[in-house]
Amino acid sequence: MPVPARKLSRSKGRRRRSHDHMNPMNVGVCEKCHAPALAHKACPTCGFYKGRQAVDHSRKAARFLKKTGHAHPHKAEPDKTS
Numbered sequence: 001m002p003v004p005a006r007k008l009s010r011s012k013g014r015r016r017r018s019h020d021h022m023n024p025m026n027v028g029v030c031e032k033c034h035a036p037a038l039a040h041k042a043c044p045t046c047g048f049y050k051g052r053q054a055v056d057h058s059r060k061a062a063r064f065l066k067k068t069g070h071a072h073p074h075k076a077e078p079d080k081t082s
């Protein structure tokens with residue numbers, strides 16, 4: 001229920017906002033290239049995950065993506081936005 005701002009003490013407002021903060025992200029390290037990477041996600045630097053190359057970040061793949069608009073030469077992924 002809304003309460004007018006001047007009816008609420010500074011203390012009460014600040015106590016409520018004590019829970020509004022965000023916690024820092026738990027950033028780990030990539031096992032292959034030792035760059036900072038999130039747990040359970042492919043490394044943003046080298047694309048390595050769970051002992052294998054999950055995402056191809058090579059120059060050739062980047063060039064193909066720029067040229068054609070899709071990531072893989074054989075499977076054009078369907079649009080997931082719709």
Ligand SMILES: [Zn+2]
Pocket residue numbers: 030031032033034035037043044045046047048
């Ligand atoms: Zn990496």
